[in-house]
Amino acid sequence: MTSETVAPAVLIREFSLHRPLNRVGQPTAIHARLVAAAPVTTQVRLVLPAGVRVLAGDAQATVPFAGEVHLAWTLQADVVQACRLELIVEADGGAATAVIPLCFLPALEIEPCDYIPAPQPAKSRVLIGAHHCPLWEADKLALWDNVVKHPERTPALGFYNQENPEINDWETLWAVEHGIDFFVYCWYRTTQGGPVTTMFSSAIHDGLFKSRYADKMRFTIMWENQSRGMGGVADEQDLRDNLLPFWLEHYFTHPSYLIVDNKPVLFIYRPEFLIDDLGGIENVARALELLRQACREAGFDGLYLLGENRGVDAHQLTLMRQMGLDYSFAYCWHVWNNPTPDEAIRAQLEYMRGIQALEILPQVPTVSQAWSGWHDEGTIWKIPPAEFATLLRETEGFMATLPAEELGRRMLLLDNWNEWGEGHYLAPYQEYGFGYLDAVRAVFTDAPAAHRDLIPEDIRRGPYDTAIRTLMRQTAQDEGAIE
Secondary structure (H helix, E strand, O other), X not given: OOOOOEOOOEEEEEXXXXXXXXXXXXXXXXXXXXXXXXXXXXXXXXXXXXXXXXXXXXOEEEEEEEEEEEEEEEEEEOXXXXXXXXXXXXXXXXXXXXXXXXXXXXXXXXXXXXXXXOOOOOOEOOEEEEEEOOOOOXXXXXXXXXXXXXXXXXXXXXXXXXXXXXXXXXXXXXXXXXOOOEEEEEEEEOOOOOOOOEEOOHHHHHHHOOOOOHHHOEEEEEEOOXXXXXXXXXXXXXXXXXXXXXXXXXXXXXXXXXXXXXXXXXXXXXXXXXHHHHOOHHHHHHHHHHHHHHHHHOOOXXXXXXXXXXXXXXXXXXXXXXXXXXXXXXXXXXXXXXXXXXXXXXXXXXXXXXXXXXXXXXXXOEEEOEEXXXXXXXXXXXXXXXXXXXXXXXXHHHHOOOOOOOHHHOEEEEEOOEEOOOOEEOOOEOOOEOHHHHHHHHHHEOOOOOOOOOOHHHHOOOOOOXXXXXXXXXXXXXXOOOO
């Protein structure tokens, strides 16, 4: 939402939807909050998209007030669309404007059910995974700050708590019905040199492991070892005697863990940091081979190890090869200078082709949907769903050129399922609904184009963000900020 000050100091403090996603033919509640430092008479006008009409409230009205006034409308859409609604508030020759996106899903009638329906998988032609950001815990209110600033990012689940197994069941339903086979959860250690302790692990241990549909989708972890002195390992013994047994017990041997060619798949975020942790490149290579041998002794045929690399850097790729990694991957692609969607697509394909041309270390391709950073720093960009489908098709063509024996020929990574604060996300949300997931389904599966995308309101589940929204309102009232 954007807002500007108008004389005499009138602000659109809030302009938002009652719920993130809505359906054709159903009432959609909109509300706004205006504030003024002195008495003022304003002309308020809603600019409606084509195919959307007002059921209650005035699309144009004269509103005199002082201090604060709340306005409300009820809208209804007659056509499926992703569109934008504009609010214009004029006073004394100035105007304040605010815009919010709306996504109207098809009308839907379903039979009453007691719980989220069991997923009906759409089988993809390649193994598709999505990076999964597990930061959305009940007591981490500040992590939603950039979503409050950008309400168009509001998830279909609202400001949810990932500890709730029902959240995971919705994510599983949406993922597998659009061709996504596994999640790559960011995994954080909090101590080195002793028994393993973690943070942000509730998405796996509470959300996933306790969910009803945990067996319907696979998962793996990306070792987030960037926090020096706490996120990595103290030495080889720590890796062998503490970290690996923890992974084997809790993850690698879990029936839903991602196993390819009878090998667990492990992603490492900062592989180069292992050089300092273990005392040299040769020591890293020896330690990683010890991990593979331990996995063989546990009944596997080894261990696939993938290291993060987001550029065409021969030195980094050579280092990773010398360390004994099997593949490179990108958590995301950074595309500089606020690129257009076409530029962001071209840049990603150039990264992938450039890495392949070096012939140093094979890759598992990644495609990125957007980027903003946690505080809108640096480059900011987004590829809309239609153009994202183009990127997917181009990437599928690129994958077909890779050697048949390489993992990258049959595995694709999507960036990102739910990095709401950092600005890259594929899960259903306010602006584009299921647009990104529908693109994945259309490009990589042969499932029928016509399908049903459920949201919690359809089966009277949720809301899932009552507690956190209550806390947000209290905080906003204390600070005089947006509710």
